[in-house]
Amino acid sequence: MIPKKLRIDKDKRELPVGLSPGFPMTVLINRFSAFSYSFIDWHWHDELQYCLVLSGSVLFLVDGRRIAISEGSGIFINTQRLHRIEPENDGASYLCIYFSAGLISEDIKGFLYSRYLSPVLADPTLAFIVLDKEDGKAGKILNSLLEIRRLRENPAPGVELDICSQVISIWKDTLQCLPERSGEKTTYENGERLKKILRFIHVHYADRIRLEDIAALIGLSRGECCRFFQKTVGQPLFRYLMAYRINKSIDLLLGTDKRVAEIAYETGFNSQSYFTKCFKALKNVTPSRLRLEYGAQVDTPDDSGDIARRGRTGPPEGACRTEDLRSSQGEPSTRACNAASE
Secondary structure, three states: OOEOOOOEOOOOEEOOOOOEOOEOEEEEEEEOOOOOOOEEEEEEOOOEEEEEEEEOEEEEEEOOEEEEEEOOOEEEEOOOOOEEEEEOOOOOEEEEEEEOHHHOOOOOOOHHHHHHHHHHHOOOOOOEEEEOOOOHHHHHHHHHHHHHHHHHHOOOOOHHHHHHHHHHHHHHHHHHOOOOOOOOOHHHHHHHHHHHHHHHHHHHOOOOOOHHHHHHHHOOOHHHHHHHHHHHHOOOHHHHHHHHHHHHHHHHHHHOOOOHHHHHHHOOOOOHHHHHHHHHHHHOOOHHHHHHHHOOOEEEEOOOOOEEEEOOOOOOOOOOOOOOOEOOOOOEOOOOOHHHHO
8 A cells, every 4th residue: 555645744743735824725636546645644733624525435544433434425624633544445535625723713812713713623522523415514514615626726816715705604514513522532532642652653663663662652551552553543553563664665665776675674674584574475576576666756746736656556555574563583473462453
C-alpha cells in the first residue's frame, strides 16, 4: 500500500495545502488509486474537516473508531482528532474541505466563538459526526459542500464572501446534528494515547524500539499496550511498526541511489538479509527487484491538485520486522502482542 504524501510535522500534525492566513480554507478531491496512493496515514490538524464520498466506499478511522462511509454520504471530523483514511474498494474518492474556525470567528473570547464554536471544538467526547445522505439536516451540509466545490472551480468576483456564507451555513447545520452528550472522555483519551505512540514510532523508527518504552510512554503495561493498539488501530503494534519501516524504505529505494544494505540500516533493520526477508513477506517482491521494476519516481500534481506518484503500481501489502519487538533469533516476537488479537 502506498500512503499519500502529506505535509506533516514531527507531532503528526498535518499542514493542509492551500490554506492562507487571509483565507484559511481549502478544497481537495482525494482519489485512491494504485498509481497514486492507496491510503492516507494517521495525522491530525487544527482545521475542521468535512468529507463527502463521491464514489465507492471510504473507511475513516477516527480516535480509534472505524466508520465506513458510502457514496453520497459524508463525515465531519473535529479539530485535532487523529485519523486515517482508506478506501474500501478500488476507485473510491471523496471531496474534502478544510477550514479554520477563524473563518467563522477569530475572536476566541468573543460572543460568536464562545457560543457557537467552543462547545464543539472543546468537547472531548465529540470526535466526528456521520453525515447520512438520508438525513435531512445532514443532507443540507452535503449540498453546501458541493456548492463550495462549485464556487472554487468557477470563481467569480466576491467568491470568498460566497464561500464564507456557505461555511457559516454548514456550521449552523452542524450544530443541529450534534449527538447527545455521553459525558465520557474515553474516545478523546484513546486518541491522545495513539498520538503519543505514533509520534514515537515515526520519530524513532530507525532506532531500537522496545515495547516497554512504548507502554511506559502511555502509562500501560506491555499487554495492555498491545491490546489497546490492536483495538484502536485494527492491527498488532509490531506489524504497524514493521509496515511503517518498509514504507520508509520504499521512499529511499525509489528516490535515492543508496545501496540496499544502507537503506536497511537507515530504516531500523540489523542486516540486509533480514530486511530483504521482511520486505518480500510484506510486498511479495525483493527490494532490488522493486527498484529495478519501478525505478526513480517523479512527483507530479494530478487533476485535483494532489501529488500523485507516477510510474509505479505499488507493491502489495504484507508483514515485516522490527528489532524492538522480536525474539533473539531475529524473528518478530508476537508473544506480548498476540493477546491483542485474542
